[in-house]
Amino acid sequence: MKFEELKDFLDEKADQYNNYDFIENDPVQIPHRFSLKQDIEIAGFLSATISWGNRRSIIKSAEKMLDIMGNSPYDFVMNFSEKDLKSIQDKSIHRTFNGEDFTYFIKQFNKIYKENESLENLFKVEDSEINFLHAIERFRASFLDTEKHRSHKHVSSPYKNSSSKRIVMFLRWMVRKDKRSVDFGIWENIDQKYLSIPLDVHTGNISRKLNLITRTQNDWKTVEELDLVIRQFDDKDPAKYDFALFGLGVSKEFL
Template structure:
């Protein structure tokens, strides 16, 4: 396919897969259960953080965290006690993300929300930046704090050449405003033009089959390579092609 044909193909597939039916099998359904901005952010960030492996298992594990928080994430974050966190400290949440990690996240959320109305404040993009790479790192340093903890591994660093797939997916959920019913688009001060494709096995494999990528590994440099290509199709909403690439990969249509 030439450039024009490939763009038309990806636009068509993005349109097909970017619809509310997508929600029922995807972790994005977790933040969709809430209306309060802070509830959406906390539920979304936690669901995105554990988004590796089988999607049904991810959703089940995210529901486990919601149950712990009484299905009121923001209230739980602000008003929990140390004993509340100790109850599940030794329990499993999702694979290597355990109760200790969850408790650490809750504690960090409390400090963040004591100082900020929204997580959006921690992801603001500077004028001289073209994507979220630097703002993710700034968020990571603020959220994790200076004291080393086992949980640090669950928040990827683009400065260490990570694809940061889970955070980039969370940013897509919070930032994109296309009124199609999948992405929530609750953040008002960050432009969706800075978004990248959340790079996983599906988006990576389909991108290579379509000739969008040459690099064989899914890392930070590959995200940058895909950024340059995908912005040629649409520099105002590049992340919409995540639906095309992921959908083609999951459906095995291509």
């Protein structure tokens, strides 16, 4: 397809999949159960962190975490007792994300929210930057203890060339603003022009079939390669094309 044809096609698919019906079968439904900003952030970050594998399984595991927190994530992370954490320690949560990891995240949220009203403060993008590469690393430096812990593997690093798909997806949820109600757009001090596509098997495969990228790995270098193309389509809202690429991949509409 020529440039204009491809843009029209992706705009059409983004419009098709970016709607309220998308929420029902996607992990984004978990933070949509809340109205308090901090509840949305915590539920969103935890749901995004375990977002690999079957989407129904992800949602079920996220619901398990909500149940443990009494369906009040912010209140729980600010007021938990040692007894609460001990009861979680040996629980199975989602695949390799276990009770120990969940406990670690709860403690880190507590530390962050004692010093910050919102996680947004940890993801600010500098004027000289073109994406969230450095912002994600600044977040990791704040969220993770300097002492190595098994839970660090669940907060991936673009400096190590990870696509950081789950963090990039979380950022889309928090930053991106439109009138479709899927993304929250509750972080008002970060411009959505810096967002990238959360790169996974689905978005990567469709991007290659459409000749948007040439790299075969789903890594950060490929995220940036895809950035260059999608920002030619829309440099103010590039992440809207996640709906097009992911939707085409999941629906197997485009083979």
